[in-house]
Amino acid sequence: MNSRAAEDADFLQKYSQWAPHSGETFAKASKVIPGGAGSSARTVPFGWKPYPLFIAQGLGSKITDIDGHEYIDYLLGLGPMILGHRNPVVTEAVVEAVRSLGTCFGLPYELEIEAAQKVVDAVPGIEMVRFTNSGSEAVGSAIRISRAVTKRRLIIRFEGHYHGWQDTVYWSNHVDPAAAGDARRPRAIPSGPGVPIELEDTLIVLSWNDPESFIKVMAERGHEVAAVITEPAVLNTGCIMPLPGYLELLRSETKKYGALLIFDEVITGFRFSRGGAQEWFGVTPDLTTLAKGLGGGFPVAAIGGSKEVMSIIAEGRYSHSGTYNANVIQCAAVSATMDLLAEPGLYERQRNLGFKLTDGLAKIANDVGIPVIVEGIGTVFQMWFSEKPIHNWREAEKFASEELFTRWYREMLQRGVLFHPNHLENLFVSLVHSEDDINKTLEAAQGALSAIARNK
Template sequence: MTRSTARSEALFARAQRTIAGGVSSDARRMPGVPLFVDHAHGAELWDVDGNRYIDYVLGQGPNLLGHAAPEVQEAVTMQVTRGITYAAQHELEAEAAELICEMVPCAELVRFNSVGSEAVHAALRLARGHTGRAKVIKFEGNYHGWLDPVLYSVHPDPEAAGSPQALRAVPGSAGQTPHGSDELILLPHNDLDAVRSAFAAHGSEIAAVIVEPFLCNTGAIMPVPGFLEGLRELTTAHGSVLIFDEIISGFRVAPGGAQELLGVTPDLAAFGKAMAGGMQVSALAGSREVMNSITDGTVAHAGTFNSHPVAMAAAVAVLRTLHEQRESIYPPMIHRGEQLMAELRAAGQAAGVPLLVEGTGAVFQTYLTEADTVRNYRDFVATDRAGMARLHQRLFDRGVSIVPRGLWFLSTEHTDDLLAETLEAVAAALPGLQEEENG
């Protein structure tokens, strides 16, 4: 199918003259011309050429209540009239922190940042400062932001990364320091035996274990039974800090995040995305014992735009809505998502395409694979990622926008009619998908 792209092409040419690569985040690079949005509302967006899309990207996850949610519009508009930024305290940040402490199991104290990478960086510094140790266990395929200390082995070349029994840390970018990974212990995701071995060898040196409890940056991978529970037991036994990176899962999969959904409470957790309806807010939350190392000034944490009043107004509006209306928000949204997942499986079967669909109704992944599950990065690499890229393009051409690697986010605004329209596009996109590869 052919979309009009003349205006997008002109804007891309213009952007390339003054913006490196024509985009301001590598995540926005696309084959050909990137998406230039004109406006968005609910679960739909329109590009500058007038093409309409049912949106399952939702700003990479933040728009749980849909684009331009009325609650967010009202809160942001009201705060802008009162001032943009103060470099001082204000009531909204206290209200947001109180809501997080009511909603999130691990939250006794909170600090705010602007983006997820900052919150994760703060968590790691805090864990090291609190324990007086340096080493951190990180899992292959987990993404914890683009900053140097953790940008290792997110989606590495398996040959460069070594075998699962002896993983090598692969930097994600040129320009990272040669020894930046010296204090990282890199392990396979969902492998508790590997974690036990690491603690047996280095237990007194390990400051923290950091993990995406629901791994959404490499597929949509749930923890195998006992994995998170085992991490909790091992970190407690060895005096290490357990950190959950809930930048994606927080407030999306449940009001209290993956830790509520899965029943395991970490010492620290990083949040972002879904907590502010698209505004730039992240949070570090954790136990009073660990967070007190910030309270007493042992560990430094600062930022001009931390607790930005306009962003915090959005956060309060969204968090209050999710907290007070949880029963009318989460069950219906998750039910529709699960219904869509089931229909996608059926569409794949009808088209003779091996389409695996895993995750939750709030966020899930489609894979092209004959495997019956995906448990870690190596399983993810074994799927047909080139075929998924083709499926993404076919859906995009038919007015359905998903994250290119196959991730789908749901919002409260994805109606039954939009799901039906989506499935029509999927049914049209699947036939011949694998023949295209062979051709």
């Protein structure tokens, strides 16, 4: 057995001793829940090997597994726990609203206006908003609205982005480059079985951060394009920031050809800043989708945009429906969350803490001789084990070491720091992580990266 295989075997053995109760519970769960967990991102094939930890509870920036281990949490529910676990203000607002109002009425009510107004006030590109239940739903609506408004059907999307699981957009996430072909004009590849292949004709897939291929495609087919959908920073391939001018180019070209620009801010919304990535980068889309962060951990999403675009719903020409849309739990959570996020200086403070963490990680890795690129804006980031900067999926696939990331995840887990084991996910820093959390994480990282360096 080589030393890497020995390290692997050692971890798996340690893990079963470390988390035996999770192991037994996983076996029980797997009998009634496919894969033993409620979403595939929590399962073994997505990196939670040999089985996912089962969680007892979370509080603030910490999470505790059922074997009694407490972790500093950078997984944060895959993003929604922007205010930490069990935020007392949001929890109380939800409980109180349910007690005093109910849960859903099949008719509008005043708290819904309050929540909508606060979102409109916060996000530059949103003049009108509808609440819905998940990011996938919000994106599905954004796509159909863009087609209805423009009377066109072609959608441009980018490799490496994820926009939820609906058939229209569940394509070309982490594609095999050999199957997708030329990066300047990739083939659209469904992200899984069951997606009607006929939808291929409704999509153009491009490499992100590649201005030339975008300009070329728009020159050829811009007049057929209903919408360009993009994550304004890619958080579904680790963390990749837009090159200077790229979002501005998407904005100007879509305007030029009469297509809509959709920012999928399911992750970036309320995370880059209170007004999302569109505020941070100063580029305003026609439609915005929001979800994680919007309800401080409660399940809610939204589709919002300019009055001009949203008027298709207002005038009854487009039916956007949903039994649970804008229910009391959602609106109470959104309203309380928006208030908390308005605290002066909050984002600056937490972004600075995040930068202390990312700068510290880069320095430690550099000192122990492991090349990394730490990319992000403080409240969300990824540490790429790569010598070269990464600008899109093809470069991530080519340059980033998944193996080193797995080792890093394992070393950190054993030191009480939790994040997703897959390097194509990312690390979230909540608005309640403390200086002490960051210091302890850096201390753990010193040990973890030194251990990896010793067995390179």
